[in-house]
Amino acid sequence: MPQEPHVALANSEQLAEQSPHQDIYAVIDLGSSSFHMLMVKVVGGSVQVIGRVKRKVRLAAGLNDDLVLSRKAMKRGWECLALFAERLQDIPPENIRIIGTATLRLAKNVQTFLKEAELILGQKVAVISGEDEARIIYQGVAHTSNSDSNRLVIDIGGASTEVIIGAGFNPILLASLNMGCVTFLERYFADDELSEDNFNQAIAYAEQEIHTIAKQYQATGWQLAVGASGTVQAMQEILVAQGKDEVITLSRLEDIMQQALACGRMEQLTITGLSQERKQIFPSGLAILIALFRCLNITGMTLSGGAVREGVLYSMLPQLQHIDVRNRTVKSLMVRYFIDEQHAQRVADMAVELAQQLQSRWDLNKFEGLSILRCSALLHELGLLIEYKNHHHHGAYIINHSDLPGFTRAQQQLVMALVHNHRADVSRDIIARQTMTSVLLTVRLTRILRLAVILSMRRRDEVMPQVNISSKGEALTLKMADGWLEQHPLMRAELEQEQEYQQLAGWEFVFK
Incomplete structure (x- = not known):
């Protein structure tokens, strides 16, 4: 028995x-x-x-x-x-x-x-208490997402919604509100009707709850809003599936609500990008999220990489606490894939130096572009452990299919694009698929990384060239010291080859 x-x-x-x-x-x-x-x-x-x-x-x-x-x-x-x-x-x-x-x-x-x-x-x-849950959620976000600014964190659960403002690893305001996907499903969508009346009632109740904290939260303020729940993940998946970028806005949420209303009933709910698993509690989560955006005047939100489970996890790992999340992730990949750390840093330093020379004409800070460029330079040889010829493809594959705390999915895709395109033929298709950034920013970062790799090719600090780079529109001019190229014919040959690659991609590049 x-x-x-x-x-x-x-x-x-x-x-x-x-x-x-x-x-x-x-x-x-x-x-x-x-x-x-x-x-x-x-x-x-x-x-x-x-x-x-x-x-x-x-x-x-x-x-x-x-x-x-x-x-x-x-x-x-x-x-x-x-x-x-x-x-x-x-x-x-x-x-x-x-x-x-x-x-x-x-x-x-x-x-x-x-x-x-x-x-x-x-x-x-x-x-755990509601306040403890909010505190743990914030720690989960802080240990999996990169930000030095004040951030607003939202987690919509089954019976409660946690709202937190924090900076770095420290929460500033904590609140746990009595509303959630499952309780709202039972209260406002039990008849399976996807009607304006049901949505409006759910949103109105959620707004009443949020108004109890709204004034204090708006007075404290934040620079970045992230969602740590399945509801936010579902919204982001819908946006990407429908050809938009990953940023959730109120107008986009209201558009998704109109798509839900057009379905009429729960069993007929079919929205491009919405998984079958989330359908039942999706309308109630959507109503709560709309109320949060309206009451707190949230302009945009992205998805966090962690929440309550990750918060509990990192409390058991003191050796990994209060470390820059993005740097920790990059360092871990470098160790696991036996990247030459000294050379990776050499390429990263050169890439940052070139970017700083171009910064006055090229806006590279948008979407943390300089940080992403540095990380991509440190990881550009990630695929060498597999083989040399296509190591840029292998590295891009690893990045695309890895869990990378400290990077949003769009930032991860940008790193993948830069690593894939750091040498040889340029894949314009991969660049065009970027959702978080403009294609222009991706192109600019790609061009800088490619030059940094070439200029560091001797893998020795004492033979690194002194260079000056400038731009006129999108045309790049690289200047070396007089006579330097004559003394380094292999570098000249590599730059000539790079000139051809950039011309094939439609980019103007000259060196002197």
Whole structure:
């Protein structure tokens, strides 16, 4: 006769103590909509995701008006945790954290759920307050997204929405609002109608909640707004699928709402870019997001790389805390792919020097262009570990398919384009596909990186040439010291070849 999950796994703590997997960590988030498990391994000074498991539990749907959680909802949760428990057996107990959020905060009979859940998992579950959840979300964003400015962070959950302003790794304002995708689904879209009346009621209630914090948040201010939830990810996926860039705006959200209204009913909801998995709670998340944009006067928002699970994770990794996220990611890739660090830095320094000479005529700071150029220079030889001839293609493939904390998806695509085009033939198609930047900025950064690589080709600091670069419109002129090219015929040959490549791409380049 098979054992119950909690009986079969009750000795998981003893099994984990014998495990050699000391560098593997797991975080379980018992959310109001879904239960998530994140598993990572620390590799080369960064975290490598080795597993993600997500199950729709819709715990908040089982919470009645008296805040009592139904047995049916609890059973859905326990069944999910039995699946998670199997993956925890080989992980040291001290490397595991399990948290419960809004629904478990609210449920009066939460102890009934927790008692069985802890038996199944062989671990304690920490039910965190709304303020703690907001603080942890901010840490998750801070450790996966790059910004030195004040930023507004929004996380729309199943039963609560967290709104945070912070700078660097420090939160400044924290709020947890009583509204979420699942609770709004039950309250405003239970009839499956996608009507103006349903949307307007949902938006109006959300606006009431947001008005309690709006004045303080607007007075504090921010330079960057990021979303850390599935709702924001869904909106971004829709925009990109419909040929737009990744920046979410109020007008774009209202356009998406019109697309939803045109469908009429939930079962007929079909929007280009919207995944089947998110359809059910999509309208309620959209209504909340529209209300946030209206009440807080948000002009634009992008997607963060992390949230509550990542915040919990980094709390277990003190060696990775309070380090520049983008630099940490680049350094980790350099270690893992055996990049010649000294030469990469040489190319990066040359690229930055050229960019600074051109800055007065070419606006390269837009979209953090100079930072992206530097990172691309440091990673330009990423593909050499595979083979030389097409190493720029291999490097671009690795970047395109890697998890890169500190870079938005559009920034990651820009790094990929620069690495792909740093030598040999230029792929205009890859440049044209950039969504975050103008094609012009991508072209300018590509041209600078290509020249930096050529000028550093001797791989020795003492033979680096002194150069002056200038632009007239998009035409580039590179000047060397008198007689230098005559003394370095190979460099001259490389620059002549580069001149041909740039002419084929439609770019004017001369050197003297």
